[in-house]
Amino acid sequence: xxxxxxxxxxxxxxxxxxxxxxxxxxxxxxxxxxxxxxxxxxxxxxxxxxxxxxxxxxxxxxxxxxxxxxxxxxxxxxxxxxxxxxxxxxxxxxxxxxxxxxxx
Amino acid sequence: xxxxxxxxxxxxxxxxxxxxxxxxxxxxxxxxxxxxxxxxxxxxxxxxxxxxxxxxxxxxxxxxxxxxxxxxxxxxxxxxxxxxxxxxxxxxxxxxxxxxxxxxxxxxxxxxxxxxxxxxxxxxxxxxxxxxxxxxxxxxxxxxxxxxxxxxxxxxxxxxxxxxxxxxxxxxxxxxxxxxxxxxxxxxxxxxxxxxxxxxxxxxxxxxxxxxxxxxxxxxxxxxxxxxxxxxxxxxxxxxxxxxxxxxxxxxxxxxxxxxxxxxxxxxxxxxxx
Numbered sequence: 001x002x003x004x005x006x007x008x009x010x011x012x013x014x015x016x017x018x019x020x021x022x023x024x025x026x027x028x029x030x031x032x033x034x035x036x037x038x039x040x041x042x043x044x045x046x047x048x049x050x051x052x053x054x055x056x057x058x059x060x061x062x063x064x065x066x067x068x069x070x071x072x073x074x075x076x077x078x079x080x081x082x083x084x085x086x087x088x089x090x091x092x093x094x095x096x097x098x099x100x101x102x103x104x
Numbered sequence: 105x106x107x108x109x110x111x112x113x114x115x116x117x118x119x120x121x122x123x124x125x126x127x128x129x130x131x132x133x134x135x136x137x138x139x140x141x142x143x144x145x146x147x148x149x150x151x152x153x154x155x156x157x158x159x160x161x162x163x164x165x166x167x168x169x170x171x172x173x174x175x176x177x178x179x180x181x182x183x184x185x186x187x188x189x190x191x192x193x194x195x196x197x198x199x200x201x202x203x204x205x206x207x208x209x210x211x212x213x214x215x216x217x218x219x220x221x222x223x224x225x226x227x228x229x230x231x232x233x234x235x236x237x238x239x240x241x242x243x244x245x246x247x248x249x250x251x252x253x254x255x256x257x258x259x260x261x262x263x264x265x266x267x268x269x270x271x272x273x274x275x276x277x278x279x280x281x282x283x284x285x286x287x288x289x290x291x292x293x294x295x296x297x298x299x300x301x302x303x304x305x306x307x308x309x310x311x312x313x314x315x316x317x318x319x320x321x322x323x324x325x326x327x328x329x330x331x332x333x334x335x336x337x338x339x340x341x342x343x344x345x346x347x348x349x350x351x352x353x354x355x356x357x358x359x360x361x362x363x364x365x366x367x368x369x370x371x372x373x374x375x376x377x378x
Binding site: 007058060080094 | 121122160161162163165166167184185186189224252253254292293294295297329334337
């Protein structure tokens with residue numbers, strides 16, 4: 001699992017126009033700079049918003065990644081719901097529906 | 105000068121991004137409340153507005169996450185979001201580096217705050233400013249509390265941050281206004297977006313308006329997560345603003361749950377002694 005790496009890449013894409021340009025021009029080279037599992041890489045490339053959500057990507061990152069791919073808001077919400085149907089509950093992070101794991 | 109204004113408001117991106125999907129009358133009521141808040145801030149003739157925000161990975165990430173940060177630049181750019189998405193034009197917002205530095209040095213006496221000479225505003229600051237200072241003619245001093253990537257600073261430390269900002273504002277000759285911006289209960293950018301725990305929000309705002317420190321700090325993060333969602337962690341910004349009011353009581357001027365905007369849209373003000 002390398003949720004941190006997935007989120008780091010999305011963070012860079014969201015805030016840095018040069019990373020976005022590179023991602024468009026040489027996506028594989030950019031992806032290779034992050035320690036990603038095949039599942040994570042596949043979800044990013046597709047992009048599989050539902051799977052990224054289930055992997056635990058913070059919604060504050062994911063909604064902009066979706067917008068970057070011209071995915072409209074209602075479609076974004078539906079893709080996350082479909083992700084829950086296809087892959088089960090969110091596996092990690094503060095967007096998991098199963099409860100907060102921090103200080104009780 | 106003693107702090108001249110202290111308040112709190114929502115910053116949900118839907119307020120601008122999805123404005124056209126809202127009921128026109130309810131949207132107009134909210135925007136009117138925002139504009140009145142802006143007028144009230146201007147009426148106090150501030151030299152700068154401190155905005156205590158809860159940013160969403162525009163600047164800070166889990167590689168190096170400050171619990172608390174204050175901007176220290178003469179200008180800032182925002183919003184970072186796609187302009188077509190947020191429906192706010194990207195612009196340069198004035199800051200005041202020298203004033204920031206003075207405030208930071210004071211805050212550091214009691215809170216180990218990070219400073220940032222670069223800061224890109226996201227909707228957490230850009231949505232409020234869009235209504236409060238639409239001409240972008242008031243210097244902004246951004247402050248941030250990490251509400252996104254746990255571990256999060258305890259609520260008591262958010263209170264201490266607000267107290268430190270008040271002490272700092274009172275100690276400089278400039279007239280400082282201060283707002284906290286955040287959601288109360290919300291489940292932003294999730295399939296539960298639009299879910300609002302209005303009763304929980306009302307109880308939180310009751311505690312906020314009463315400036316009841318013990319009650320405001322009594323929530324655990326587990327309770328917040330259960331009752332207010334991951335967005336609820338942003339109550340830290342309201343709590344810091346309450347602390348900055350230094351015992352003053354507040355008035356909730358507008359509060360209406362608007363699911364299309366994903367939060368109980370809120371405008372509130374602390375009644376500082378003149």
